[in-house]
Amino acid sequence: MTDTVLKRKAVRLDPRLAWFGDVRRLLSPMAGVTDRPFREICRRYGADMGFCEFASAAGLTYGGEATWALVDTEGEAGRVGIQIFGSDPEHMMAATRLLNERRMDVLDINFGCPAKKVVKKCGGSALLADLPLLERIVQAVVAEARVPVTAKIRTGWDEDSVNYREVGLLLQEAGMGWVTMHGRTRAQKYKGEANWDRIAALVETLDIPVVGNGDVVDGESYRRMVEHTGCHAVMIGRGAIGNPWLFGQMRAVDEGRPVPTVDFREMCLTTIDHLLGEVALRGEPQGSYVVRKHIARCFKGYPGAAVLRRRLYATTVAQEMVGILEQAAAAGDPRYDEAVETGGDHHEQN
Numbered sequence: 001m002t003d004t005v006l007k008r009k010a011v012r013l014d015p016r017l018a019w020f021g022d023v024r025r026l027l028s029p030m031a032g033v034t035d036r037p038f039r040e041i042c043r044r045y046g047a048d049m050g051f052c053e054f055a056s057a058a059g060l061t062y063g064g065e066a067t068w069a070l071v072d073t074e075g076e077a078g079r080v081g082i083q084i085f086g087s088d089p090e091h092m093m094a095a096t097r098l099l100n101e102r103r104m105d106v107l108d109i110n111f112g113c114p115a116k117k118v119v120k121k122c123g124g125s126a127l128l129a130d131l132p133l134l135e136r137i138v139q140a141v142v143a144e145a146r147v148p149v150t151a152k153i154r155t156g157w158d159e160d161s162v163n164y165r166e167v168g169l170l171l172q173e174a175g176m177g178w179v180t181m182h183g184r185t186r187a188q189k190y191k192g193e194a195n196w197d198r199i200a201a202l203v204e205t206l207d208i209p210v211v212g213n214g215d216v217v218d219g220e221s222y223r224r225m226v227e228h229t230g231c232h233a234v235m236i237g238r239g240a241i242g243n244p245w246l247f248g249q250m251r252a253v254d255e256g257r258p259v260p261t262v263d264f265r266e267m268c269l270t271t272i273d274h275l276l277g278e279v280a281l282r283g284e285p286q287g288s289y290v291v292r293k294h295i296a297r298c299f300k301g302y303p304g305a306a307v308l309r310r311r312l313y314a315t316t317v318a319q320e321m322v323g324i325l326e327q328a329a330a331a332g333d334p335r336y337d338e339a340v341e342t343g344g345d346h347h348e349q350n
């Protein structure tokens with residue numbers, strides 16, 4: 001196990017997860033975001049592992065094409081996890097059996113999703129309020145999976161029923177390879193701050209690795225979370241949208257190097273790669289729509305970013321978007337676009 005400059009608690013690893021000893025930076029499962037092109041980009045910039053969007057066990061069992069597309073990992077290079085959710089142990093077991101054919105390093109169970117359509121069927125975070133059922137689900141998946149099983153939880157259903165220690169111990173006992181915890185209750189959804197004290201308490205409680213999750217958005221917050229909690233690794237959700245370079249910044253923190261800044265040209269070229277990947281996967285215009293979420297956040301803070309975004313949003317034709325991004329990359333400065341838009345020539349004037 002190579003150590004980083006940040007101190008972390010020593011953990012007990014499932015022998016099949018020896019590789020996880022060096023894993024520090026994970027891309028969260030995010031529905032509508034962490035498809036294969038984005039996972040690949042995040043790994044390129046330093047994510048040790050990426051997760052597919054969560055998939056319904058019932059959907060997989062019934063053979064839904066759209067659900068199966070979410071877990072397409074065939075031939076994917078690098079570490080990848082698949083995540084399933086559901087409330088019926090039979091479905092969870094059947095889905096696991098089917099997924100055994102897929103390429104994956106771990107199979108994760110979602111006990112954190114706060115969405116109404118998931119919890120109303122007692123999936124996701126609803127299971128934090130029904131531990132006997134949660135336990136049956138975990139046992140069903142572990143009995144069937146050919147890869148190590150992991151779980152992702154929240155701190156509890158609400159402030160009156162915070163039970164992450166009890167849940168964590170149950171999951172450890174049931175053979176989970178690691179537990180990821182988002183430091184909010186279900187009731188909080190995404191409001192307020194993630195409670196890192198509770199992540200620290202879970203790290204203290206368990207022998208297996210705890211992956212901390214919630215509100216890490218840059219190298220500095222990564223350092224603070226690890227220092228505060230001693231967690232083995234950190235999982236990044238929203239912070240990676242439009243900012244896959246975050247993983248490189250986290251890596252620099254681990255290696256004791258100065259945190260690199262992101263080059264504007266690289267932002268443009270990466271966005272082009274991402275766009276072409278999405279269009280190859282989904283065609284037009286869906287591919288361009290998916291990349292818009294990233295564009296919305298990517299160029300923030302640059303002068304002229306609003307104009308660049310507006311030009312990119314004005315079309316869904318990938319080749320036009322590529323042209324705009326190539327121009328911006330060549331100019332090396334998004335103010336170029338202001339010049340185009342106003343009919344002036346910013347660069348000749350300088």
Ligand SMILES: Cc1cc2nc3c(=O)[nH]c(=O)nc-3n(C[C@H](O)[C@H](O)[C@H](O)COP(=O)(O)O)c2cc1C
Pocket residue numbers: 028029030031032033053054083110112113152182213214215216235236237238239
């Ligand atoms: C758009 C979106 C989709 C998400 N989808 C999933 C999912 O499929 N499975 C899951 O376990 N968590 C999902 N989450 C939660 C994140 O994985 C993560 O736990 C949460 O955003 C907190 O981490 P962050 O502060 O780094 O974003 C999603 C979050 C967002 C914003």
